[in-house]
Amino acid sequence: MSNRAFGPFDAMLHHLVMRRWRKIAAAADDLGLDRLRRVRLRALELRQVTDRLLYVSNGRLALPLIGSNAFSKPLHSDWSWRPELWRGPIFPPGQAAVESKTGFGDEVKIFHDCRISELTVRQLRNTHEDDLAPYGLRMDVFQFDGSFLSLVVDLPESAMRALGRKHLIRMNAVVETEKPLEIFARLNIQHGPNTEQMVRELPLSDRELSVDFDLAYTKLNEKRVERAWVDLIFEGPEMNQVMLRDVNFSRRPRAEV
Known part of the structure; x- marks a missing residue:
């Protein structure tokens, strides 16, 4: 947009428009209903x-800056990534009575088996001075009959490039809960017809936490890796609020012995 749009003429026009709307607002109590409907539509x-x-x-x-991919990574990491949901704005930013398989952005989906959903999910802007992720995700769970x-979280294609059993995959998260809750992270890697799975419980004693998945303990066929995703599993989430201030991933080769 041209800088002329913010010049003296724009300031004068803005002043006239604001003065007109102030007059309309002041006279709203006395307007006829037909005119009031038209004014309300314009408003x-x-x-x-x-x-x-x-x-x-x-x-x-606001800070941190949108699009930021800055976070602490282990030494010698050869890949790192913060999902879109924690990196930039999504639209719509939230939803109530969330149905299973609802997507939030292109990389994150909610799954549940509730008959009646009383789950609300919303993306919020992080503003704490120690936040590194621009956005966070808040889940409010009321009655839960599932x-x-x-x-x-679907990992990008870049995470699969040259992925092998020599690698460790780390997930960092910043988690806040209204009351104690068990959360598990399950890494899934599909290779051909098989899927390797590794489960770690998140140590929620700290707000900032990390878990590592050591692929040496899998039977991964390195030549047939097709896709990977991480399930964050919430045990007994009823009547709780969960705030995921950040979720990010990195990959590093195991130190040679």
Whole structure:
């Protein structure tokens, strides 16, 4: 957009528009119903535009910077990645009564077997001074009549390049819960018709945590690796709020002995 749009003429036009809307707002109690309906429709159209502008500007102007892929990585890491959900804004940013297999961005999905969903999920902007991820994900779980709840993160194709049994894959997370909760991380790697699985319990004694998956303990066929994903499994999530301030991954070769 040209800088002329923010010059003296724009300031004068903005002043006139604001003065007009102040007069309309002051006279709203006395307007006829037909005219009030027309005015309300115009106000709603204006609010849609301003709400979108505020959503984008608040996100871009806050810290940490949108798109940041900065986080602590182990020495000699040859791959690292923060999913889109924690890196930049998604739209819509949230949903109530979330159904199973609902996607949030292109890489994250929610799975559950509830008959009636009382699960609310929303992406929020991180603003704590120690936050590294631009965004976080909040899940509010009320009544829960299912047997499982999981958040599935699909790892990108870059994670599979030259992946072998010599590698360790690390997941870092920053987790806050309203009350104690067991959370497990399960790494799945599909190679040909087979899928290797490794499960780790997240040590929630600390807000910032890490778990490692050592591929030496798998039967991975390195020549047939097709895809990989991580399930975050929440045990007994009823009447709880879970805030995932950050989730990121890295890969490093095992030290030679």
